[in-house]
Amino acid sequence: xxxxxxxxxxxxxxxxxxxxxxxxxxxxxxxxxxxxxxxxxxxxxxxxxxxxxxxxxxxxxxxxxxxxxxxxxxxxxxxxxxxxxxxxxxxxxxxxxxxxxxxxxxxxxxxxxxxxxxxxxxxxxxxxxxxxxxxxxxxxxxxxxxxxxxxxxxxxxxxxxxxxxxxxxxxxxxxxxxxxxxxxxxxxxxxxxxxxxxxxxxxxxxxxxxxxxxxxxxxxxxxxxxxxxxxxxxxxxxxxxxxxxxxxxxxxxxxxxxxxx
Amino acid sequence: xxxxxxxxxxxxxxxxxxxxxxxxxxxxxxxxxxxxxxxxxxxxxxxxxxxxxxxxxxxxxxxxxxxxxxxxxxxxxxxxxxxxxxxxxxxxxxxxxxxxxxxxxxxxxxxxxxxxxxxxxxxxxxxxxxxxxxxxxxxxxxxxxxxxxxxxxxxxxxxxxxxxxxxxxxxxxxxxxxxxxxxxxxxxxxxxxxxxxxxxxxxxxxxxxxxxxxxxxxxxxxxxxxxxxxxxxxxxxxxxxxxxxxxxxxxxxxxxxxxxxxxxxxxxxxxxxxxxxxxxxxxxxxxxxxxxxxxxxxxxxxxxxxxxxxxxxxxxxxxxxxxxxxxxxxxxxxxxxxxxxxxxxxxxxxxxxxxxxxxxxxxxxxxxxxxxxxxxxxxxxxxxxxxxxxxxxxxxx
Numbered sequence: 001x002x003x004x005x006x007x008x009x010x011x012x013x014x015x016x017x018x019x020x021x022x023x024x025x026x027x028x029x030x031x032x033x034x035x036x037x038x039x040x041x042x043x044x045x046x047x048x049x050x051x052x053x054x055x056x057x058x059x060x061x062x063x064x065x066x067x068x069x070x071x072x073x074x075x076x077x078x079x080x081x082x083x084x085x086x087x088x089x090x091x092x093x094x095x096x097x098x099x100x101x102x103x104x105x106x107x108x109x110x111x112x113x114x115x116x117x118x119x120x121x122x123x124x125x126x127x128x129x130x131x132x133x134x135x136x137x138x139x140x141x142x143x144x145x146x147x148x149x150x151x152x153x154x155x156x157x158x159x160x161x162x163x164x165x166x167x168x169x170x171x172x173x174x175x176x177x178x179x180x181x182x183x184x185x186x187x188x189x190x191x192x193x194x195x196x197x198x199x200x201x202x203x204x205x206x207x208x209x210x211x212x213x214x215x216x217x218x219x220x221x222x223x224x225x226x227x228x229x230x231x232x233x234x235x236x237x238x239x240x241x242x243x244x245x246x247x248x249x250x251x252x253x254x255x256x257x258x259x260x261x
Numbered sequence: 262x263x264x265x266x267x268x269x270x271x272x273x274x275x276x277x278x279x280x281x282x283x284x285x286x287x288x289x290x291x292x293x294x295x296x297x298x299x300x301x302x303x304x305x306x307x308x309x310x311x312x313x314x315x316x317x318x319x320x321x322x323x324x325x326x327x328x329x330x331x332x333x334x335x336x337x338x339x340x341x342x343x344x345x346x347x348x349x350x351x352x353x354x355x356x357x358x359x360x361x362x363x364x365x366x367x368x369x370x371x372x373x374x375x376x377x378x379x380x381x382x383x384x385x386x387x388x389x390x391x392x393x394x395x396x397x398x399x400x401x402x403x404x405x406x407x408x409x410x411x412x413x414x415x416x417x418x419x420x421x422x423x424x425x426x427x428x429x430x431x432x433x434x435x436x437x438x439x440x441x442x443x444x445x446x447x448x449x450x451x452x453x454x455x456x457x458x459x460x461x462x463x464x465x466x467x468x469x470x471x472x473x474x475x476x477x478x479x480x481x482x483x484x485x486x487x488x489x490x491x492x493x494x495x496x497x498x499x500x501x502x503x504x505x506x507x508x509x510x511x512x513x514x515x516x517x518x519x520x521x522x523x524x525x526x527x528x529x530x531x532x533x534x535x536x537x538x539x540x541x542x543x544x545x546x547x548x549x550x551x552x553x554x555x556x557x558x559x560x561x562x563x564x565x566x567x568x569x570x571x572x573x574x575x576x577x578x579x580x581x582x583x584x585x586x587x588x589x590x591x592x593x594x595x596x597x598x599x600x601x602x603x604x605x606x607x608x609x610x611x612x613x614x615x616x617x618x619x620x621x622x623x624x625x626x627x628x629x630x631x632x633x634x635x636x637x638x639x640x641x642x643x644x645x646x647x648x649x650x651x652x653x654x655x656x657x658x
Contacts, residue, residue: 087509087527098413103366106449107373115304115452123453124516124641128365128413133642136510142524144508145644146421149365149413151394157410161425164432185376189367189387197391 001163002221005079006256007071007177008249010211010237011042015074019253024236027207030187039187042209042238058134060121064099064181065131071212071249072135072177079216081173082139090143090171091132092162094154094178096241098128098147101183135175143171154178155243156228159217166219178245179212198239209238213249265431266489269501269650271342273334274594276480276587277311278580281337286598289580289606290626296464296476296582301326301446308460310446311478311582323385325393326479327364330587331443334481335399338439342485343497353491356407356435358425359395359483360418360442362586365411366390368449395443407435412586416549417508417640418442419482419589420648424506426486436491441590443481450477450585457516459553465583466610467550467576468557468622475551478582482590484597501597504633505538505649507531513643517555522563524645525637529567532647536633540568543649544631545605547596549639550576550622551583552610556639561618564637573629574622579609589638593648596634600652604628 011025012018025045029038049055049066054073058066072091076082081089102125109118124130129147136145144165148158155178162174182190190208199205217226228244229251237246272282277295279285288295296309318329344350369386376382392398400409408429412422419442426440454460454477461474486503509531511524518525533540546568549560564574577595584591599605608622632652639645 086512091510098365100367103368103449104373106453107368107370108377110370110448110452111374111377115306115448116455118452118456120453120456120458123449123456126366126449126453127362127415127641129415129640129642129644130515132510133515133644136512136643137514140512142510142512142527145414145510145642146425146508147413149394149411150397150409151391152397152409154410157408160408160434161410161428164428164434167432168428170428185373188376188381189384193384193387193391 001166001217001219001226003215003226003252004218004221005075005216006249006252007074007214008253009044009048009067009071010246011044011209012236014048014070016253016257019250019257027238039191040207041182041187042207043182044210061134062099062102062125064102065134067181068093068131068177068179068212069134069138071214072175075214075216076139076175081216084173086140086142088143088172089141090165090174091136091141091145092158092174092176093132093147094158094242095149095180096151096154097180097186098149099126100186101181102126104183104185151241153243155245162217166217172218174217175214176217177212177214178242180210180240180242182208182210206239209240211237211246213245267427267430267503268487268489268492268499269484269503269597270487270492270497270499271338271485272594272597273337273341273483274591275313275315275330275333276581276584276591277313277478280315282594282598289577292607292609294464294580294609302448304448304451306451306455308462309476311476312446313479323389325364325389326445327361327443328393328395328398330445330479330481331359331395331399334483335439338483338485344485350403350405353436354407355405356426356429356438357396357400357405357409358412358422358438358440360412360414360422360586360589361395361444362415362418363444363447363450364393364395365413368447370448399439414644415641416585416588417638417644417646418586420638420646421508423484423503423589423593423648424508424646427503427506430486430488437485437487439483440486441483442587444479444585444587446477446479461552464610465552465579467552467578467608468561468615468618469611470613470615472552472557474553476582478584480581480584480587480591482587482594484593500653502651502653504651505532505536508646511643511645516641518559518639520559522559524643525560525563525639528645528647532649536649538633542631543568543633543635544629545573545634547592547634547636548574548576549637550578552578558618560637560639561620565620570620573605573627574620575605575608576622592636596636597650600634600650
């Protein structure tokens with residue numbers, strides 16, 4: 001299986017700029033009330049979500065879907081597959097936490113307005129596969145679309161499934177992505193529970209991050225077959241439950257940058 | 262397309278229709294509809310729902326209700342397949358794949374309300390969620406060693422989980438996959454579907470001209486899917502197999518189906534192609550049939566167009582309610598069991614022919630001939646999935 005297009009959005013920026021710039025963006029400090037210290041996380045800049053050309057029609061979409069859309073769009077363009085029959089392209093999105101900030105927004109609606117007066121739009125965006133719905137519509141992808149959610153290796157599982165889809169002939173190309181979003185309630189949960197699960201003794205505590213990486217996979221290609229990288233770029237992007245997707249994207253973009261230089 | 266034979270060697274189900282496969286069938290074939298007022302949480306919304314009343318379901322527990330429902334169905338399915346917990350599972354490459362809609366969300370109102378008010382909150386709900394990924398929790402409980410993935414494709418999640426299982430088995434990644442779907446009744450969909458204006462205050466009536474919307478439900482449906490060589494090696498017999506799966510996006514709208522059923526048409530066509538059969542060989546369709554205006558119109562017209570208006574169609578949501586991510590799993594179990602019985606129960610609630618649809622579901626117990634059943638699922642996000650289950654002539658491996 002070969003990767004023929006990569007898209008990335010993370011704390012360091014979008015696409016190739018992530019690997020071209022020498023300056024790195026540090027984690028931002030998020031105040032978490034009643035905690036002794038602010039909470040550090042690698043956040044995606046709100047400026048990156050102002051790309052009207054790609055996101056202009058997604059006014060009602062949430063941040064989770066918009067980040068996913070940008071990375072998916074960039075991978076799709078890089079792979080140059082817009083001429084491919086739309087039924088022959090599939091999409092897979094892997095996430096551990098999903099659009100949880102929107103779920104909390106929906107709970108805000110219930111608490112503030114009551115069960116009978118909530119927003120149907122916010123509800124629609126709480127659904128985990130909303131992001132892929134936007135992506136399939138924007139890129140006119142009519143093959144299989146699947147969102148999967150696990151805490152253990154979701155990206156790896158998605159890659160395995162993409163390989164099976166390509167081998168079985170279910171589609172000829174798979175646009176595959178993984179990513180997470182951070183939000184205030186999740187920052188609290190990360191601090192209270194998740195950090196304890198992922199921190200290793202003797203090592204600096206992990207800092208959570210957000211962002212999305214997308215790839216276009218196909219059965220035939222040039223160069224080495226896709227493999228999940230051993231490299232870790234968590235010092236640039238933070239820790240994401242969705243696994244090594246962002247690491248793979250950075251590695252891929254670095255290689256392209258090197259080849260292009 | 263690879264076509265390694267995938268047998269169904271076990272099934273389990275729980276919903277308001279029944280606590281297991283036999284009681285669900287008995288209930289549906291007698292036309293019983295166990296609709297009740299919402300009792301799981303306080304809400305000013307007074308819609309009737311299909312709640313599960315099972316002694317194993319505990320309100321105060323460290324496990325999510327969805328997971329409790331799933332364990333009931335998994336236990337029945339494993340026992341049915343003669344695969345006991347941890348005993349002979351460790352020797353097989355066993356994958357676990359379940360669909361859900363509600364269980365993937367950290368949606369505990371009490372936790373969030375406390376967090377908002379006090380900026381901290383007891384983390385019991387968080388722990389339940391972190392330990393509540395359906396596939397990972399079941400894999401841990403049974404001691405399986407294959408992939409464990411939760412599918413979150415809204416209302417087609419259960420069918421898509423079975424589709425992923427089929428892919429794993431055909432790709433020889435697994436010998437056995439425990440697959441299906443589960444979901445609990447939760448405040449989020451109750452409020453959300455009400456806001457969308459698609460919940461009925463009366464018993465739902467799929468495909469009826471006067472249908473007013475859906476009733477929400479909860480439950481779990483599980484298939485034990487197994488490569489023929491694995492079943493043979495265990496000496497387990499089955500005359501059921503999953504032989505076709507299709508899934509396609511509408512690429513049209515976040516919540517509404519494509520008006521011409523474009524994605525569903527392609528999904529059905531893909532499933533038929535994979536099963537190597539033509540539309541005339543389908544004995545009956547267990548339709549998604551939610552009883553909403555849009556779904557039933559699009560789905561009914563499409564089924565009539567592909568299969569003709571004499572196709573035997575029913576929706577079992579009049580017995581279970583719309584169980585969201587569980588629906589595909591539950592309906593696969595029902596479709597398989599009906600194939601074995603040679604008959605299907607009436608489509609509950611149907612009285613008035615809808616000329617706009619032009620297709621009437623069966624309104625009484627109906628005999629079926631033939632070997633193939635189709636189960637369809639349409640989802641928020643524009644995903645459409647179709648599953649074909651076959652009955653083999655001889656029960657053997």
